[in-house]
Amino acid sequence: MRRTRLAAAVLLAATLTGALSPAAAARPSDPVQRRLDLLVERDGVPGALAYGGGTTRTAGVSDMTTNRQMVGPQGRFRLASNTKAFTATAVMRLVADGRIRLDDRAGTYVPQLATHAVTVRQLLKQTSGLPEYTALVDWSKGGTSQEYLALALGAEPDFEPGTGWGYSNTNYLVLGMVIDRASGVGFRTYVERTILRPLHLDDTYWPAPGELALRGPHARNYGVHPAFPEAGVVDVTELPGYEFGASGGLVSTPGDLDAFWNGLFGGRLLPGWALGLMTRDTTDVGGRDVYPAGSRYGYGIASHPLSCGGVYWGHGGDLPGGSVGGGRATRGRGTVTVYTTTWAGGGESLGHLQGAVDAALCAGGRG
Structure with a gap:
C-alpha cells in the first residue's frame, strides 16, 4: 500500500496543482501550518491535516466539488500501511x-x-x-x-x-x-x-466485505483508481478496503491513531521485552524508498531521525487517495498524525509531509 504508479502520481500532482493553487501569500510563522500550506498551494494536495497534542491544523478543502472546509480530527481516513x-x-x-x-x-x-x-x-x-x-x-x-x-x-x-x-x-x-x-x-x-477495544479506539474499524465508502465524517480522496487507471485523476474515496487486509485495510481517525502510538509505546499492549524487540531488531533503510538517512525498520514500525534530536517511531502509508505520516517521538516530544487527501509520497510533497511531522514533534508535542 505504498509507492506505486509514479507516472500517474506525477500527472496527479500536475492536475491538482492547476486546479487548486491560489495566489502566492505570505507564509504563517507556524512551521507546521507552513508545510501544510505548501502541500496544498505548491504540491496540489486538495486537503491536509496535522493533529497532535490536542492541536489541529488544516489546509485546503475536504471536497473539491463543494469546497467544503477540511475535516478535523474526527474525520475518518484509510490508514494504508500504518x-x-x-x-x-x-x-x-x-x-x-x-x-x-x-x-x-x-x-x-x-x-x-x-x-x-x-x-x-x-x-x-x-x-x-x-x-x-x-x-x-x-x-x-x-x-x-x-x-x-x-x-x-x-x-x-x-x-x-x-x-x-x-x-x-x-x-x-x-x-x-x-x-x-x-x-x-x-x-x-x-x-x-x-x-x-483495550485502547478504546472506537472510531477505528476494518471495512466489511464489499464495503467501499468510509463511515462517518471524512474528506473526499482523489487519485488514479487502481482498477480504472485509464480514467486518470478521479474521486477515489470509495475503495475495496476489505481487500487491503492486514497490509493496509484499517480505517481510523487522527485521534485514534495517536492513541494507538501512545498505547503501544506507553506499554499498554505488550510486555517491555516484546516492544523492545520491535524497536531493537532493526534494519538500516535510510535512503531507500521513502526513508530519509538514519531511518531503521523494525517489526512493522520504523524510526526516523528528528531535526531537533532523537527519533520518532511510526510507519507511514500511501494509497492513490492519500498519504499518512507521523508517530510518537522519543524524549517526550509527543505524538502526531499528518495526512493528505491524495498521494503525497514522493518528491517535494513527501518532504513537506515529513517536514510537517518533524516540525510538530520538534515543537515538543504541542502540535
Missing part, C-alpha cells in the same frame, strides 16, 4: 502469549508456504524476499488473500530469505494468515480484541 503496525503488534501479542515463535517457519501456519524457509521474524522485518503482490493483482476483479499470495509465489523472489531487505505488502498479507491460524478467530477479530 495498518502494518497494528498487525505486527498483534503478532507480538501472540508471541508474548507463547502461541507463535518468531523463528517459526511461516509455512507452519500458512499451507501455501509449506516448502518455503521464510520465518515469522523475516515477515515482520520485511526481509523475507517475497515479491510484491499488489503490482500483480487485477484490481478490477479483486480476489482472496490466498489468490493474492499465489500471485506473489508465482513470481521470482526478490532475494533469498534473510539476505536482504525489501518492502513488500505480501509479508503482511501472510502475517494476517498467520494470525488467523494461531489465534483461531481471524486477524480482524484478534486485532479488535487485543488492540482496538
Whole structure:
C-alpha cells in the first residue's frame, strides 16, 4: 500500500496543482501550518491535516466539488500501511502469549508456504524476499488473500530469505494468515480484541466485505483508481478496503491513531521485552524508498531521525487517495498524525509531509 504508479502520481500532482493553487501569500510563522500550506498551494494536495497534542491544523478543502472546509480530527481516513503496525503488534501479542515463535517457519501456519524457509521474524522485518503482490493483482476483479499470495509465489523472489531487505505488502498479507491460524478467530477479530477495544479506539474499524465508502465524517480522496487507471485523476474515496487486509485495510481517525502510538509505546499492549524487540531488531533503510538517512525498520514500525534530536517511531502509508505520516517521538516530544487527501509520497510533497511531522514533534508535542 505504498509507492506505486509514479507516472500517474506525477500527472496527479500536475492536475491538482492547476486546479487548486491560489495566489502566492505570505507564509504563517507556524512551521507546521507552513508545510501544510505548501502541500496544498505548491504540491496540489486538495486537503491536509496535522493533529497532535490536542492541536489541529488544516489546509485546503475536504471536497473539491463543494469546497467544503477540511475535516478535523474526527474525520475518518484509510490508514494504508500504518495498518502494518497494528498487525505486527498483534503478532507480538501472540508471541508474548507463547502461541507463535518468531523463528517459526511461516509455512507452519500458512499451507501455501509449506516448502518455503521464510520465518515469522523475516515477515515482520520485511526481509523475507517475497515479491510484491499488489503490482500483480487485477484490481478490477479483486480476489482472496490466498489468490493474492499465489500471485506473489508465482513470481521470482526478490532475494533469498534473510539476505536482504525489501518492502513488500505480501509479508503482511501472510502475517494476517498467520494470525488467523494461531489465534483461531481471524486477524480482524484478534486485532479488535487485543488492540482496538483495550485502547478504546472506537472510531477505528476494518471495512466489511464489499464495503467501499468510509463511515462517518471524512474528506473526499482523489487519485488514479487502481482498477480504472485509464480514467486518470478521479474521486477515489470509495475503495475495496476489505481487500487491503492486514497490509493496509484499517480505517481510523487522527485521534485514534495517536492513541494507538501512545498505547503501544506507553506499554499498554505488550510486555517491555516484546516492544523492545520491535524497536531493537532493526534494519538500516535510510535512503531507500521513502526513508530519509538514519531511518531503521523494525517489526512493522520504523524510526526516523528528528531535526531537533532523537527519533520518532511510526510507519507511514500511501494509497492513490492519500498519504499518512507521523508517530510518537522519543524524549517526550509527543505524538502526531499528518495526512493528505491524495498521494503525497514522493518528491517535494513527501518532504513537506515529513517536514510537517518533524516540525510538530520538534515543537515538543504541542502540535
